Amino acid sequence: MGAYFSEIFRGLQSLAIGMGITFKEFFQPVVTVPYPYKTIKMSARYRGHIELIENEEGTPNCVACGMCQRACPSGCISLASKSVEYEVEVKGEMKTKKKKVLTKYNLNFTTCSLCGSCVESCNFGAIEFSKEYNLASSRKEDFHFDLLERLKERNS
């Protein structure tokens, strides 16, 4: 009989403790961020989709070596380049040299897993993570990014 009542009593006590805790929490300040009205700053290492980095002349750093393409586990990067001849002065002589110029750098963001292998594999500092996270669309095509185009848009 004693056990019966002590169990009821202890049960009620535990319920009261729980209610005390929620009562205290009721008067605590709100911790959530009302998202569309307020946003938080992304951390420095936040990994969004990749962007090309340009040099001082406004052209991309990329030399179209294709390392990122090979490192990518999901094959979402496709790039193309053409050879351009240009002249440089080497030891007082003008020489024509060939170099690759990036003509296309497409990122298929729908399959990207944001692992960062491409940025890590790039030896020329040509790609970086963007801080963009407000990406939403109902069409797949909106996530096939033409990064060269985006670079131009950023410059203009």
Next chain:
Amino acid sequence: MSAPIHIRPDETFTLNVGPQHPATHGVLRVKMEMDGEYIVKAETVLGYIHRMHELMGENRTYPQVLPNLSRLDYLGALGYTHGHVLAVERAAGIEVPERAEYIRAITVELNRVASHLFWFGAFVMDLGGFTPLMYAIEDREYILDMLEAITGSRLTYCYYRFGGLYNDIDDDFIAAAKAFIPRLRKSLKKYDGLVTGNIIFRKRLEGIGPISAEMCRKYGATGPVARGSGIDFDVRKNEPYSVYPEFDFDIPVYHECDSLARYKVRMDEMEQSLRIIEQGLEKLPDGPIMPKKKPKLIKPPKGDYYQAVETARGSFGIRIVSDGTKNAYRFKLRSPTYSNMHMFDEACEGMMIMDALAMMGSLDLVIPEIDR
């Protein structure tokens, strides 16, 4: 509760719990043969989100598989990537600098706490209490913020590299982690009052879903599920890897074998993880985070390698059969929840559906990890 006295096989009905059901936390389906509220027989149907990670592991080079592992378990991703890098390091014989190992241990433990916190919230929500979930998520958010600041992502991390880390931790992280530890200790006390001591909660779990130690052994259950059945088994202690031998921590073991024991194990484990983080931050050596010499292309010598780690859910094993090329010949993932979940079919027979689902919650299921 005991089994029903009379089961009339002609009067049972089949209940499909899942693939879309609030208690299964994902796309798991349990086909239950029911006699009223009692379960006569249950059969788990898996594979709704099977993605064949093992085949991907064979088709991709070793570094390319890195992001896959964190997709196995979205709650405790770092533990799984840790297993992968350790397995490949063992196979290819790569030395890891001490600092990197310490940072790995700290981040894995933080992730374990985050995973347990989320489990705690979701488990209490399974039992019908919503508020603890919000408190747990708030605490977990601090961990995710910290991990995001160093790894760049919030859930599916791709932070470890063969031989070390993607990048080093900074002072902000250390300060945040140090501030987080007393914070969580305070929160754990709050959870004790709000949930653990609560009479309704205890009544729902005490003696529910008993899993004996013998059954654990037959099914190969590991992690908190085994420890709730009185089995003193933790890969971090029994088969030490990484820098875990350097830390002083205990393995919580409860002998009641019921859902409450499994709950208590996880709650105690959070405290132990905090201890590891504390010690790790204290002992954190200086130095590089990547080895000086590391093969450019990872080609482990021919052979068969196995590595087990303790993740938030139990012993996770990776078997790599290498044929000396840059792709694995066979890439086997042994996921802990797979074995833990397997016991459910046998354990829930004769239980009431409420209790069975409470027990399912106590197993801490993450479905992508079962289905792989």
Next chain:
Amino acid sequence: MIKDTVKQALEELFPVPEPVAEEAPPVEAAEGEEADAKKKEKKEEPRVNGVLERDYDTVGYHLDVQLDPGELLAAVLVLYKAEFFIESITGVDWIKEDQLEVVYDFSRYDFDQCRVVIRTRTPRTEPSVPTISKIFSGANWHERETHDFFGIKFEGHPHLIPLLLPEDADFHPLLKDFKP
């Protein structure tokens, strides 16, 4: 040490001293922890059935047993009695040798660690291995999964239907000649 007792018990399964003589060189090779030696061994001729003691630090397990499917149940029973738990079951497709290998992992809930790997090989055409789900209930799903991925038939399995693959799947994705 449990490792030694188990090793002894398992070795008793392999009869006659005759194969022991053959077995000796691979044991040394493995103990020399030379991965290259192992490579050679595998390339040159298929491994002889028997118990090998492996270096834990390099491969991650202690005992490596290879046996015929017929001896499997006896070996698993030895492990069951020695309080092992089942870790996983998987297959490996050795297409060049036209064989499928079934790999069983066992471990112990103990500080006296001993991981045992049991391998058994079966021909690629009509692969079949006896089930161990009568001894370790947990083998049930592992065997179903292996059946899904490799098409290995587990004789006596109570419920050998696809587990992870769709119910009507008639392909085995982890076979090396699988084309999606």
Next chain:
Amino acid sequence: MSLTLLNAVVAVVIAIGFAALNAAYLVWAERRGAGRIQRRPGPNVNGPFGLLQPPADGIKLMTKQLMIPGGADKALFMVAPVLAMAPAIMSFVTIPFSGSIVAHSMNIGVLMIFAFASMGGLAILFAGWGSRNKYGVMAAVRAVSQSISYEVPMLITVITIVMMTGTMDLKELALSQSGGFWNWNLFPSLSSPLMPVAFLIFFVCTLAETNRAPFDLGEAESELVAGFHTEYGSMGFGLFFMGEYANIVIGASLTTILFLGGWGCPFGLFPGVWWFLLKIYLLIATFIWIRWTFPRTTIYGLLNLSWKILIPISLFNLLLTAGLLKVF
């Protein structure tokens, strides 16, 4: 005659209006309260403090298509939500908000409320059975067994009070406690020293009868998806929802009248409808507070609580009161 009819129509319209308004804004209050307890703001976008959220929800529910699952018993399926809402509104007719504000005072008011309250279980049974859903049927069975077991201690407690006051008229029940909080039935008196316990029992029974957490086994969303209203959408669901909140208001009103002195002021000053409203909303706030604090009980835990704890204690209380009434 015509005046009484007009009276009745006006009373019903007011009752429906009061019930609907209460239901709508209690949902808002519940969501805001839950938000604060969980340290988030709750609905705060539509209108000031999110006060326009309930109409927005209502419009959304009303404009949705009413789906009837194939194989469902159409008649039961359609009747059930109405049956959930109607008794709740009917019960308002007899509740005295103050000495003068009462639609129709009857000398068996308590009985009438309980008669209507037991129809709530019927509505749940209809809904669960009619929607031809296994979860629904299970929830219906649970809810019926729950409402049967909790009506017993609840009625026993009410009988105790009726014995003490000697009336079943709600108005007179309230009047008998006027004067100050020391006269309330909540506090022990010479003839019934266990009154606080009786209050607790009555409160728990109210929670169970109105299907509120931690006794919301009819819904039990983590195991029975949504219980008896799994298959309901649009206004069918809306009516269940409103019925639930209307029932809460009834339960709180009844508790106030039976135990907390109705519209009487705790200090005997200015009795009036405001005191009544203050008391019922405080009680409803407690309901909300309880819901967001505790996990759900099990069905057998719930029945055990009723048959092993509440009924014996309330019976004992009844006997004790009967005996002491004879003595004093």
